[in-house]
Amino acid sequence: MKKGHLYSKGENTEINVSPLIDMVFILLIFFIVATSFVNEVGIHSDYKDSEILSDSVNPPIRITLPATGQIIINGNRVGLEGVAPKIRNAFSSNAPPSVIVQVEKGAKAGLATQVMDQALVAGAKAVKLAEIRK
Amino acid sequence: MKLRRNFGQENETGDINVSPLIDVVFILLIFFIVSATFVTLPGIQVNRPKVRTSTALEKNSVLFALSEKNQIHYSGKAIPLSDVPKLIGMANKKNQKPVIIQVDRWADAAYLAKLINAAKKVSTSVSIATRKNK
Numbered sequence: 001m002k003k004g005h006l007y008s009k010g011e012n013t014e015i016n017v018s019p020l021i022d023m024v025f026i027l028l029i030f031f032i033v034a035t036s037f038v039n040e041v042g043i044h045s046d047y048k049d050s051e052i053l054s055d056s057v058n059p060p061i062r063i064t065l066p067a068t069g070q071i072i073i074n075g076n077r078v079g080l081e082g083v084a085p086k087i088r089n090a091f092s093s094n095a096p097p098s099v100i101v102q103v104e105k106g107a108k109a110g111l112a113t114q115v116m117d118q119a120l121v122a123g124a125k126a127v128k129l130a131e132i133r134k
Numbered sequence: 135m136k137l138r139r140n141f142g143q144e145n146e147t148g149d150i151n152v153s154p155l156i157d158v159v160f161i162l163l164i165f166f167i168v169s170a171t172f173v174t175l176p177g178i179q180v181n182r183p184k185v186r187t188s189t190a191l192e193k194n195s196v197l198f199a200l201s202e203k204n205q206i207h208y209s210g211k212a213i214p215l216s217d218v219p220k221l222i223g224m225a226n227k228k229n230q231k232p233v234i235i236q237v238d239r240w241a242d243a244a245y246l247a248k249l250i251n252a253a254k255k256v257s258t259s260v261s262i263a264t265r266k267n268k
Contacts, residue, residue, distance in 0.1 A: 021155075024160060025159065038193055038195075040234050041188040044189065103243035103247055107244065110240060116262075117183075117188075121187055130251075
């Protein structure tokens, strides 16, 4: 008797999909809102601390950025466009050098980034940013 | 005449078929679930430096921002430098996420150097976010 009742129910009912659709829509909206597409571009340099500091055969090129906003390589003032040629000259014979950009407190990060970029343009294999402690 | 009769017939016999709608919504849902990478944004707008060698960076990374006033921002809050390694450790429990630093071009380069060195201690890859060159 009971079984028969069950069958008769099954014959004339369909599965109601509206709650399913509601749930799926809610999930969809949640994921659309929560997804943040981050597309960053930037400069990137792989280096190991030990590799740069103990390389005595091929010493790193040091670029100094004082607080006055100048760029100094080996005691000579150069412009931003002079950084890449200087580095190229320095390693014309040897393997690509490491570059250490030494900044004083007060130097601008934008300039430091551009100097690092120029060093990468010149083909430096590792560029490190360091702070000068007085 | 013909047109009206046709419409009448369709309305009499059929419901709206929702299965293609459900299919499309499922596909969208799956797309958004798969592409969802929950990145914590620093929450401030910075004036990025403009460089030449910028490359696309990893999408799923830990983002820090260094503001014009030399404050480090993470997830909408200003944080001290000493918290940086801890926060990076919390953000990548499972895999080694790279670190991206959004630096303002008028920030102090010495702070940027400190921040990079702090991040470098715990993360293998640290990049500086720059402007998109077009």
